[in-house]
Amino acid sequence: MQENNIPQLDRRSFLKISSLVSGGLVLGFTWGSCTKPEDIIAMPNEWFDMNGFLQIGDTGMVTIMSPNPEIGQNVKTSMPMVIAEELDIPWKQVIVKQAPLNTELFKRQVAGGSQSLRQGWTSLRTAGATARQMLVNTAAKQWEVDAATLKTDNGYVLNANGEKLGYGELASAASGMDVPSSEEVKLKDPKDFKLIGTEVSNVDIDPIITGKPLFGLDYVEDGMVYASVMRPPSFGSSLVSFDDGKAKAITGVLDVVQFGDKVAVIASSTWAAMKGKKALTAEWKSDNLESTENHNKILKGFLDGNKFQTLRQDGDVKKAFAEADKVIERTYEAPFLPHNCMEPLNFFAYVTDAKVKLVGPIQTPARTASRVAKLLERDLKDVSCEMTRMGGGFGRRLYGDFALEAAEISSLTGKPVKLVYSREDDMTAGIYRPSTKYKIAASIKDNKITGYHLKEAAINSNMSKRICNFFPAGAIENYQVDVAKYKSNITTGAWRAPVTNFLSFAEQSFFDELAEEMGVDRIQMHLDLLKKVEGNTDESIQYLPQKLAGVINLVVDKSGWRKAKEGVYQGFSVYYCHNTYVAEVADVVIVDGNPVVKKVTCAIDCGIVVNPLGALNQVEGGVVDGIGHAMYADFRFENGRANHENFNTYRMIRMNEAPVVEAHFVKNYDNPTGLGEPTLPPAGAAVANALVKAGQERLYKQPFIQSIELVG
Amino acid sequence: MIEIDIFKRTKILAMATYNLNVNGTTREVNVDPDTPVLWVLRDALNLVGTKYGCGVASCGACTIHLDGKAVRSCAVPVSAVADQKITSIEGLSENGDHPVQEAWREHDVPQCGYCQAGQIMQAASLLDSNSKPSDADIDAVMSGNLCRCGTYNRVRAAIKTAAKLS
Numbered sequence: 001m002q003e004n005n006i007p008q009l010d011r012r013s014f015l016k017i018s019s020l021v022s023g024g025l026v027l028g029f030t031w032g033s034c035t036k037p038e039d040i041i042a043m044p045n046e047w048f049d050m051n052g053f054l055q056i057g058d059t060g061m062v063t064i065m066s067p068n069p070e071i072g073q074n075v076k077t078s079m080p081m082v083i084a085e086e087l088d089i090p091w092k093q094v095i096v097k098q099a100p101l102n103t104e105l106f107k108r109q110v111a112g113g114s115q116s117l118r119q120g121w122t123s124l125r126t127a128g129a130t131a132r133q134m135l136v137n138t139a140a141k142q143w144e145v146d147a148a149t150l151k152t153d154n155g156y157v158l159n160a161n162g163e164k165l166g167y168g169e170l171a172s173a174a175s176g177m178d179v180p181s182s183e184e185v186k187l188k189d190p191k192d193f194k195l196i197g198t199e200v201s202n203v204d205i206d207p208i209i210t211g212k213p214l215f216g217l218d219y220v221e222d223g224m225v226y227a228s229v230m231r232p233p234s235f236g237s238s239l240v241s242f243d244d245g246k247a248k249a250i251t252g253v254l255d256v257v258q259f260g261d262k263v264a265v266i267a268s269s270t271w272a273a274m275k276g277k278k279a280l281t282a283e284w285k286s287d288n289l290e291s292t293e294n295h296n297k298i299l300k301g302f303l304d305g306n307k308f309q310t311l312r313q314d315g316d317v318k319k320a321f322a323e324a325d326k327v328i329e330r331t332y333e334a335p336f337l338p339h340n341c342m343e344p345l346n347f348f349a350y351v352t353d354a355k356v357k358l359v360g361p362i363q364t365p366a367r368t369a370s371r372v373a374k375l376l377e378r379d380l381k382d383v384s385c386e387m388t389r390m391g392g393g394f395g396r397r398l399y400g401d402f403a404l405e406a407a408e409i410s411s412l413t414g415k416p417v418k419l420v421y422s423r424e425d426d427m428t429a430g431i432y433r434p435s436t437k438y439k440i441a442a443s444i445k446d447n448k449i450t451g452y453h454l455k456e457a458a459i460n461s462n463m464s465k466r467i468c469n470f471f472p473a474g475a476i477e478n479y480q481v482d483v484a485k486y487k488s489n490i491t492t493g494a495w496r497a498p499v500t501n502f503l504s505f506a507e508q509s510f511f512d513e514l515a516e517e518m519g520v521d522r523i524q525m526h527l528d529l530l531k532k533v534e535g536n537t538d539e540s541i542q543y544l545p546q547k548l549a550g551v552i553n554l555v556v557d558k559s560g561w562r563k564a565k566e567g568v569y570q571g572f573s574v575y576y577c578h579n580t581y582v583a584e585v586a587d588v589v590i591v592d593g594n595p596v597v598k599k600v601t602c603a604i605d606c607g608i609v610v611n612p613l614g615a616l617n618q619v620e621g622g623v624v625d626g627i628g629h630a631m632y633a634d635f636r637f638e639n640g641r642a643n644h645e646n647f648n649t650y651r652m653i654r655m656n657e658a659p660v661v662e663a664h665f666v667k668n669y670d671n672p673t674g675l676g677e678p679t680l681p682p683a684g685a686a687v688a689n690a691l692v693k694a695g696q697e698r699l700y701k702q703p704f705i706q707s708i709e710l711v712g
Numbered sequence: 713m714i715e716i717d718i719f720k721r722t723k724i725l726a727m728a729t730y731n732l733n734v735n736g737t738t739r740e741v742n743v744d745p746d747t748p749v750l751w752v753l754r755d756a757l758n759l760v761g762t763k764y765g766c767g768v769a770s771c772g773a774c775t776i777h778l779d780g781k782a783v784r785s786c787a788v789p790v791s792a793v794a795d796q797k798i799t800s801i802e803g804l805s806e807n808g809d810h811p812v813q814e815a816w817r818e819h820d821v822p823q824c825g826y827c828q829a830g831q832i833m834q835a836a837s838l839l840d841s842n843s844k845p846s847d848a849d850i851d852a853v854m855s856g857n858l859c860r861c862g863t864y865n866r867v868r869a870a871i872k873t874a875a876k877l878s
Contacts, residue, residue: 072861073826132774201820206824209816209832210808211761211801215825218760224753251744270764271751342765342773342826342860347730391763391826392860423766613820617863621823622860648857649768656851658864 013420023624041093044168045096048175048500050131052105053083053124056175058153060168064087068120069363069493070204071113071393072621074614077203078117079124085195086188089155089167096203101365101385105524109387110493112398114578114674117610121671122187127139129185131174138174139165140289152193175279189607190669193408199613199648204389216346216361224416225254226346227352227409228273228425230263230280234640236289237432237492238559239263252278257412264409270420286664289640290488292335294460295435301332302457303439308482311468315478317443320451324443328517332440332506335635336459337433337495338642340652342443343391344426349406351376354381356407361390361397368400372407374496394625395494399431416576424645432635433495434459436505442477446516449529451478452465456503458485460492463499468543468574472507474541484645495624497677500577504681504687505702508573512689513698522572544577547605550666551583558664559585568598571689573682580678581605581666582621586659586686588694595694595710597627597659602679604663618675619663626683628653631704651705667697730790734759736805745791747790750774753788753800760860761801761829765858772857775830775837776800782837801829804836823861831857835871839878845871 044057055063064080080096101109107118132152139157140147142165149160156164167174190196209213232238244264252272257264265276302308321327349358349372356378360369366386372413373380390397406419421429438459443451452472456462462483473479495501515522526548533545552574555561564570567589574583587599600623609615632651636643644650688699696708715754729742734757738754741756748767753776762785765773769784776785804810811836822828830856831854838845838853845853850868 072822074823119736138845199820202822202825204820204825205817206808208822209801210804211759211829214758217764220758220760263815269743269755271747271748271755273742296768340860343769343857344764373766392822392824394764394860429792483813537728605714617820617823617861617866620865621862624864625860646768647766648768652858652860653862654853654855654858655864655867658862660865 001574006631011475032221035360035620042128042710045197046172048171049416050134050175052102053127054087054131056131056167056171058088058168058171060166061095061366062087063095063097063509065136066096067099067106068116069387069390070098070110071111071363071390071397073265073618074114074202075111075116075610076100076389077200078610078614079120079202080203081195082117082121082124083128085127085193087132087148088152091098091195091200093155098387100387101369103366107181108364111393112373112395114580114678115674116405116674117672118579120504120675125187126185129187130180132175133180133185134177135167135170137177137180137205138170142170142173152673165554172325176377196610197612200611214389215391216348216359217343217391219348219349219359219388219418221348221416224269224418225266225413226270227264227266227417228270228277228422229405229419230265230277230282231425231429231430234285234286234289235637236640237261237284240283240285242280244280245631246281247276250279251301252276256280256412257409259408259412262405266409266413266415273420282712284612284642286383288488288489291638292636293638295486295637296333297486299435299437299457299459300331302484302486303437303455308455308484309462311463311465311481311483311498312473313480314473315451317451317453317478317480317579320443320445320478321441324445324461325452326444326517327441328444328511328514329439329441330513330700331501332700333437333507334502334505335633336490336492336637337629337633337635337668338394338427339394339396339431339495341390341392341394342711344423345402345429346419347403347406348416348418349403349410351407351411353380353412358407359388359390360403360406361393361399362403363395363397364400365391368403371404374680375404376407376411382619394496394497396431398494400534401429401431404435418561424648427645427650428642430491431493433498433501434461434492436502440506440510442510442514444518447520449476452480454478454481454507456481457482458483459488459490460485463503465503467499467503469540469542471543471548472529474533474536474538475545490640498682500575500681501626502684502702504573504575505684508685509683509688509700510574512571512685512692514591523552523561526552526574532613543581545665547581548574548576550605551605554664554666555583555585555601558662559587559601560602561585569690569693571691571693573689575678575682576679578677579673580675582678582682584679584682584686586683586690588687588690590694595691595696597657597690598686599660599662599663600627600683600686604675604679605668606675607672609665609697610672615665615675616663619679620661621663622656622675622679623675623683624653626680626700627659627687628657630684630687630702631633631657634703634706636639650707714860728791730793732793732798733789733795741770741790743878746789748786749788749790749793749798750785753785759800764828764837765827765830765861770858771827771830772834773827773830775833777833777837780837782834801833804833807847811877812817812837812839812870812874815870816848818869818873821863821865821866821870823863825840828863829856829858831859831867835867835874836873839874843878844875857869
């Protein structure tokens with residue numbers, strides 16, 4: 001079997017560029033490490049470009065560009081760390097800057113799919129190693145020795161006599177050197193890493209904790225105006241007419257412009273824009289107002305029927321079911337989910353004849369710039385895009401709909417526009433995690449699982465062909481995955497760990513019930529199934545069974561599975577997604593008669609852990625996010641409108657409800673895989689399975705609070 | 713013509729001048745009386761450390777101190793402030809070295825970072841009135857501060873460290 005191939009390396013990024021992109025730096029730079037006066041290296045008088053990723057100053061200070069958008073997954077720290085490692089400099093000499101969009105210099109400036117480190121691994125290392133080689137070659141020339149006799153150590157090149165030259169001294173000449181060939185550039189043996197694998201603070205910790213401007217919402221520019229937009233109140237509505245008389249009377253409101261079914265209020269402050277928008281009145285006509293009740297009927301109808309697209313078919317599940325001793329069948333249901341990034345959607349755009357300037361929180365700057373160019377019928381080279389730090393992404397900011405709106409409003413008004421969504425605007429703006437139902441059936445014969453039939457009925461979109469090749473594909477002889485979808489006017493899209501964020505719950509709850517039915521040990525059942533996959537030559541199988549077994553064994557070891565104290569009820573779950581393997585055990589206790597999730601122990605195989613501090617944050621974050629939504633997120637539609645618009649009624653997990661999370665990483669030297677998403681999918685089932693042990697009923701629906709009392 | 717006059721007069725009357733004590737300095741602003749302190753700070757004074765998350769006092773991202781007590785600035789109209797001292801995250805310490813901020817560094821708390829100023833302001837207020845908070849105390853005071861990224865365990869650990877540092 002194979003894991004997804006890493007794309008071919010591209011030398012664009014580390015060819016010598018005459019000057020690093022300068023005009024694009026939005027909000028300053030940050031030190032790599034927390035600074036103490038004695039650690040501060042003198043600011044350089046001159047900077048020398050080594051390649052698109054890094055500049056070295058004449059004092060030895062190094063500026064590293066962080067290429068990818070930062071949504072809180074901390075690639076702004078980990079990606080520069082990888083470069084710094086291969087460059088061989090102390091972290092405290094590093095300044096990190098957020099790179100703007102630059103498709104010449106950087107590949108895949110995207111935050112999504114938990115792929116930044118995985119796909120950037122080799123090119124980041126090569127960028128650092130190439131610059132290092134150029135410094136070595138420069139020193140070799142100066143000392144008139146063979147470059148092969150030289151070493152580097154923490155910002156110095158050393159020769160066989162113990163003499164050394166600092167990178168700062170060499171930088172000027174080095175930046176003029178030929179770029180070495182790929183044969184000449186050697187990457188470090190991971191066993192020799194000095195920085196990767198050590199705990200490094202978030203590069204932005206100082207500006208974050210002192211309230212410096214960082215986020216899209218913080219961006220300001222001279223002459224900037226604010227826009228607040230009235231959008232259709234329900235999915236299926238369109239604008240008939242509107243009245244802006246009261247809006248225009250509000251102090252600070254400058255203008256009101258319609259674009260399509262939307263009306264933008266332009267004002268000199270955010271508050272005036274929001275007030276102005278609230279003062280608009282409008283007449284809407286409604287075409288097709290959908291409801292959750294109707295969706296439920298339709299999706300259930302799909303599951304009970306036989307109109308599916310078959311994504312994968314091994315053996316003959318029909319025959320296996322016909323010959324079975326027992327058939328177990330269960331249905332699992334999940335609602336739409338809004339992303340609710342803490343920073344509401346917003347974007348800045350300034351459209352002039354000369355150029356189109358875009359600044360803001362966006363997970364897909366290249367695609368968005370392209371779409372804006374198309375919308376405005378402008379040359380792509382006239383469009384610039386700077387990525388601010390984002391107050392969360394979770395997949396919502398993959399979609400640049402808000403950037404397109406800002407660009408259109410700027411184009412219509414001729415002004416630099418900051419478009420701001422209120423929380424209500426944000427929660428009702430769509431592109432939700434689609435409402436989904438699973439029906440899973442398994443056949444049991446001679447107390448073995450002989451067939452497994454997974455059916456998915458979802459709003460708008462189904463699982464990809466990749467996901468149907470996850471476990472238990474390859475582990476069960478007769479295996480079939482069928483999908484069906486209903487096209488709704490409620491918009492949907494990727495939500496942290498798309499599809500797997502609920503499929504994992506269904507699957508891992510189902511296996512729990514299977515083990516119970518069969519009277520076998522849950523863990524052993526899984527390990528036995530995985531053993532059957534070893535040696536399978538089917539290249540479409542996406543996971544490595546020994547790695548799933550590895551995290552299972554590690555979590556059993558670390559969670560006290562089967563050895564839990566009296567009153568601690570444990571639930572297990574294991575999942576592979578986004579190239580990473582995760583097993584979780586949730587501990588539930590009863591407090592005053594109510595179940596409380598006390599702790600979740602995680603075992604993870606993500607290859608080399610670049611920054612343990614950042615990694616732990618992602619593991620915890622994924623678990624808390626997964627549990628929070630599984631337990632509380634109640635989001636339904638009636639007449640095309642959602643039942644919640646803000647946090648005063650929509651319940652999200654809070655500190656008193658969050659479990660302690662423990663993370664254990666499988667130690668190996670495999671190339672890193674991502675952590676932004678993988679710990680979220682298994683979390684819901686781990687908790688649900690623990691709740692059963694604690695005497696609660698089996699849960700088939702999310703949010704859990706629809707079925708049981710849950711308290712923090 | 714009369715209509716236009718009425719609107720013009722309404723516009724002029726709507727703004728008012730306030731002299732606010734912000735982070736130890738008197739700042740003059742000319743805003744609508746109903747403008748929440750949140751937006752006075754962010755837009756009129758360009759102090760963007762205080763964040764907008766919900767506008768209905770349900771997420772805590774906008775937390776500031778009024779005369780040293782934590783409040784949700786999205787729910788306080790500027791007309792209600794008078795001469796109370798406003799402290800925003802920018803004014804919590806001179807050099808970013810409030811014990812809570814030091815503890816935040818030690819535990820590397822933030823993920824996206826957007827809620828963190830509000831968390832810090834709330835935590836600072838907690839420690840001001842309770843120098844040795846228990847887990848239950850922390851739960852009670854901090855559960856109004858949402859963290860979408862799930863940094864709760866680190867926030868708790870940082871509060872406990874800050875308690876020791878104070």
